[in-house]
Amino acid sequence: MNAPLPAQALAEAADAPDRPRRQAEVVAALSQVLPAHALLWHREDTTPYECDGLTAYREQPLAVALPETEDQVAAVLRACHRLQVPVVARGAGTGLSGGALPHRLGVTLSLAKFNRIVRIDPHARTAVVQSGVRNLAISEAAAPFGLYYAPDPSSQIACTIGGNVAENSGGVHCLKYGLTVHNVLKVRGYTVEGEPLELGSEALDAPGLDLLAVFIGSEGLLGVVTEVTVRLVPKPQLARCIMASFDDIRKAGDAVANVIAAGIIPAGLEMMDKPMTAAVEDFVHAGYDLDAEAILLCESDGTPEEVAEEIARMMDVLVASGATRVEVSKDEAQRLKFWSGRKNAFPASGRISPDYMCMDSTIPRKRLADILIAIAQMEKKYGLRCANVFHAGDGNLHPLILFDANDPDQLHRCELFGADILETSVALGGTVTGEHGVGVEKLSSMCVQFAPEELEQMRALKRAFDPAEGLNPGKLVPTLNRCAEYGKMHVRKGLLPFPELERF
Amino acid sequence: MTPDPILERLLDQVRAAMADQRALAIHGGQTKAFYGEPLQGEPLDLRPLAGISSYEPTELVVTVRAGTPLADLEAALAEKGQCLPFEPPRFAPGGTVGGMVAAGLSGPSRAAVGAVRDYVLGATMLNGRAEVLSFGGQVMKNVAGYDVSRLLAGSMGSLGVILEVSLKVLPVAPATATLRFELDEGCAIQQLNEWAAQPLPLNASAWWDGALLLRLRGAQAAVSAACQRLGGETIPAHQADPFWEGLRDQRDEFFAKARAAVQTGASLWRVSVPQTTPPLKLAGEQLIEWGGGQRWWCTPSPAAAVREAARLAGGHATRFHGPADGPVFTPLSPVPERIHRALKAAFDPQGLFNPGRLMSGL
Numbered sequence: 001m002n003a004p005l006p007a008q009a010l011a012e013a014a015d016a017p018d019r020p021r022r023q024a025e026v027v028a029a030l031s032q033v034l035p036a037h038a039l040l041w042h043r044e045d046t047t048p049y050e051c052d053g054l055t056a057y058r059e060q061p062l063a064v065a066l067p068e069t070e071d072q073v074a075a076v077l078r079a080c081h082r083l084q085v086p087v088v089a090r091g092a093g094t095g096l097s098g099g100a101l102p103h104r105l106g107v108t109l110s111l112a113k114f115n116r117i118v119r120i121d122p123h124a125r126t127a128v129v130q131s132g133v134r135n136l137a138i139s140e141a142a143a144p145f146g147l148y149y150a151p152d153p154s155s156q157i158a159c160t161i162g163g164n165v166a167e168n169s170g171g172v173h174c175l176k177y178g179l180t181v182h183n184v185l186k187v188r189g190y191t192v193e194g195e196p197l198e199l200g201s202e203a204l205d206a207p208g209l210d211l212l213a214v215f216i217g218s219e220g221l222l223g224v225v226t227e228v229t230v231r232l233v234p235k236p237q238l239a240r241c242i243m244a245s246f247d248d249i250r251k252a253g254d255a256v257a258n259v260i261a262a263g264i265i266p267a268g269l270e271m272m273d274k275p276m277t278a279a280v281e282d283f284v285h286a287g288y289d290l291d292a293e294a295i296l297l298c299e300s301d302g303t304p305e306e307v308a309e310e311i312a313r314m315m316d317v318l319v320a321s322g323a324t325r326v327e328v329s330k331d332e333a334q335r336l337k338f339w340s341g342r343k344n345a346f347p348a349s350g351r352i353s354p355d356y357m358c359m360d361s362t363i364p365r366k367r368l369a370d371i372l373i374a375i376a377q378m379e380k381k382y383g384l385r386c387a388n389v390f391h392a393g394d395g396n397l398h399p400l401i402l403f404d405a406n407d408p409d410q411l412h413r414c415e416l417f418g419a420d421i422l423e424t425s426v427a428l429g430g431t432v433t434g435e436h437g438v439g440v441e442k443l444s445s446m447c448v449q450f451a452p453e454e455l456e457q458m459r460a461l462k463r464a465f466d467p468a469e470g471l472n473p474g475k476l477v478p479t480l481n482r483c484a485e486y487g488k489m490h491v492r493k494g495l496l497p498f499p500e501l502e503r504f
Numbered sequence: 505m506t507p508d509p510i511l512e513r514l515l516d517q518v519r520a521a522m523a524d525q526r527a528l529a530i531h532g533g534q535t536k537a538f539y540g541e542p543l544q545g546e547p548l549d550l551r552p553l554a555g556i557s558s559y560e561p562t563e564l565v566v567t568v569r570a571g572t573p574l575a576d577l578e579a580a581l582a583e584k585g586q587c588l589p590f591e592p593p594r595f596a597p598g599g600t601v602g603g604m605v606a607a608g609l610s611g612p613s614r615a616a617v618g619a620v621r622d623y624v625l626g627a628t629m630l631n632g633r634a635e636v637l638s639f640g641g642q643v644m645k646n647v648a649g650y651d652v653s654r655l656l657a658g659s660m661g662s663l664g665v666i667l668e669v670s671l672k673v674l675p676v677a678p679a680t681a682t683l684r685f686e687l688d689e690g691c692a693i694q695q696l697n698e699w700a701a702q703p704l705p706l707n708a709s710a711w712w713d714g715a716l717l718l719r720l721r722g723a724q725a726a727v728s729a730a731c732q733r734l735g736g737e738t739i740p741a742h743q744a745d746p747f748w749e750g751l752r753d754q755r756d757e758f759f760a761k762a763r764a765a766v767q768t769g770a771s772l773w774r775v776s777v778p779q780t781t782p783p784l785k786l787a788g789e790q791l792i793e794w795g796g797g798q799r800w801w802c803t804p805s806p807a808a809a810v811r812e813a814a815r816l817a818g819g820h821a822t823r824f825h826g827p828a829d830g831p832v833f834t835p836l837s838p839v840p841e842r843i844h845r846a847l848k849a850a851f852d853p854q855g856l857f858n859p860g861r862l863m864s865g866l
Contacts, residue, residue: 123697124780147701168647175644181654182622195839202778203819204615204797207834208844208862209662210608213621213654217647234703257562263585263675303703305725362643364563394644434645442648449648453635457851458650464846477649 097439131162168217532600570602608658632852771826
């Protein structure tokens with residue numbers, strides 16, 4: 001996490017005198033295209049929109065538009081485009097990187113009223129839903145047909161499919177079932193100018209460049225989505241989970257690699273470290289092994305025959321990798337109990353600390369132990385505790401740094417701790433964000449991961465969709481000025497050398 | 505970046521072309537030179553930029569230079585019991601990994617396992633300003649910045665030169681079986697979609713001339729249970745494997761006949777439609793793959809008729825072989841077309857790379 005830079009804050013304050021005039025202008029224009037109840041601008045009405053799941057950053061928009069029809073979305077966009085007012089699209093506001101943080105001179109465009117499941121086609125295994133439909137609601141609607149929507153971010157009860165498209169959300173099953181980008185067939189929406197835009201197809205591909213692939217994960221910077229067509233997949237007949245304890249973090253990391261090396265792609269492969277296990281056990285009483293340095297949850301799904309075969313193979317690998325205790329779920333109730341702690345890692349952390357900050361980097365799986373050891377050293381350096389959960393199967397780690405936001409020094413140390421984790425992850429060959437997005441939170445860390453020419457190329461890509469840069473400006477890609485002020489050197493990647501070749 | 509004489513030579517050639525405002529035609533093994541609009545410009549040969557840069561089977565990731573022969577990559581993966589699950593078509597020996605990504609074509613298993621783009625994790629490219637840029641990475645989950653590396657899949661070299669890619673790879677499934685069913689076209693399409701809604705280890709399908717071949721792939725227990733349940737005639741591996749390989753590379757009987765028909769004026773079209781689309785009413789011979797989603801038509805009908813049939817079904821059509829009759833790919837509607845042109849200008853402002861290969865003016 002990176003705090004806003006002082007220079008940026010000053011620049012924003014300088015804009016303030018103009019704000020009342022701009023607000024009056026935009027409210028007048030939007031009143032022409034929206035019913036009165038669909039437009040909010042009084043401070044007490046816009047306050048609920050001042051932040052998303054990243055609560056450390058708050059901002060008041062000029063107005064919040066809550067259109068109810070696609071025509072209204074288009075009209076809001078056209079009006080904002082004409083007035084050169086930035087637009088920030090928003091779903092459920094559960095994002096963890098500030099992607100839906102309002103722009104103080106912009107309009108927040110809430111898609112909350114786009115909450116209709118348009119159709120479920122069980123024969124074609126597709127669902128057409130409006131962008132404000134909750135992730136879990138899709139699977140619930142598909143359940144009578146034995147189908148479901150695979151990506152399952154932890155916030156799936158609340159987060160919307162439109163937000164999932166913006167963030168390319170993952171979940172605990174994405175090693176086997178893929179991310180949002182692998183499960184969305186088509187999106188419909190509008191350009192910054194309010195022109196209708198349709199990307200992808202109900203066929204398996206579309207002509208031209210794969211604009212859908214780059215649109216997914218673009219954090220609302222390329223267009224506004226109103227409707228999404230997703231792929232549904234058959235619900236596995238059965239799922240079973242192994243809970244394995246390790247007395248050494250490195251052994252647990254090696255066990256993950258060994259499972260993969262055995263040719264197994266588990267449906268889920270998650271790890272919790274000792275502090276996290278203690279926190280969640282106290283919360284859910286699932287019977288976790290409190291002596292273990294690390295706990296692995298390995299899930300298998302499929303037909304009963306398939307699951308029996310895979311569970312047996314995974315048990316062999318885990319035992320051979322030095323697991324000190326292994327237990328297989330006997331029934332669905334026990335499987336859910338095994339998962340209850342992992343799924344409640346965030347609230348459990350909330351109980352043991354006034355605040356926590358969740359990081360989201362990804363590293364090559366083989367570096368799991370290295371990053372954990374580095375984080376343990378950082379705990380001493382910054383004087384803060386950190387509990388760790390991982391999507392171990394895909395190397396995506398969520399260290400939760402525990403702190404008290406009422407203590408400015410703790411907040412400051414927490415931010416430095418977080419930035420240190422991200423930069424260490426990049427140095428280990430990883431990335432600053434696996435699934436939560438850059439938003440405003442990781443803008444400075446992007447300067448570490450990318451070279452100036454790469455960031456400039458991304459900005460040029462943005463302008464190809466949005467020449468005036470009116471959609472969600474100031475997110476995802478940092479300006480080069482910001483990088484210069486942040487002062488961190490880019491870790492150069494580029495073509496990998498051939499380590500096995502002799503050099504003269 | 506490590507100084508590399510091969511990369512330096514490529515950069516020199518691109519800089520010289522920039523200075524002289526000459527177009528460059530990017531190529532690898534030229535096994536897909538037939539695909540897309542005609543090549544224009546001075547050849548830019550990527551084959552010297554070859555080799556597997558890193559491969560760690562337990563990470564399920566391989567990083568490969570663009571000029572690496574696809575056969576070399578597949579052999580290296582096979583040695584570790586892994587594969588490219590999307591079975592990229594090879595057409596002929598000599599194709600490269602860069603060409604595979606740039607063409608973006610996937611083989612028989614595509615409907616079950618995903619396309620090339622679904623396996624691209626990162627890429628290093630050369631844009632039209634002769635800048636070497638890296639996007640994505642070597643990890644499974646990565647949302648840092650725009651996903652430019654996936655955009656390169658199927659871009660036909662229109663945005664720049666792919667120099668190196670990181671791909672997700674998977675273990676070779678332990679069991680495979682092929683079943684044959686006598687079914688007419690409509691019943692085959694219906695049946696494939698019904699099966700796809702059930703937890704079955706479907707991997708590939710091919711319908712031609714009244715017969716449906718279905719390939720199951722996955723855990724031993726899952727494949728044998730599915731064979732028992734589905735019935736049909738089991739085709740032994742020594743017959744089935746060459747068939748699927750031939751289908752993948754378009755060497756099998758249907759495609760051999762299609763190429764002969766092309767000599768006498770017919771065209772071979774790839775018609776991509778929603779999988780549940782009922783039988784298309786076109787003249788000629790047809791082979792259906794991807795659970796109904798990919799329909800190969802060898803037809804004497806004019807392009808307009810094929811395009812219209814695809815459009816009515818909610819899909820699109822691409823001419824693979826045959827006499828020029830309008831554009832190769834389905835033309836875009838105005839808004840996406842404008843974005844395409846703007847993207848081209850953003851990556852390759854002088855229009856150096858593969859001009860017109862994907863569409864006119866791009």
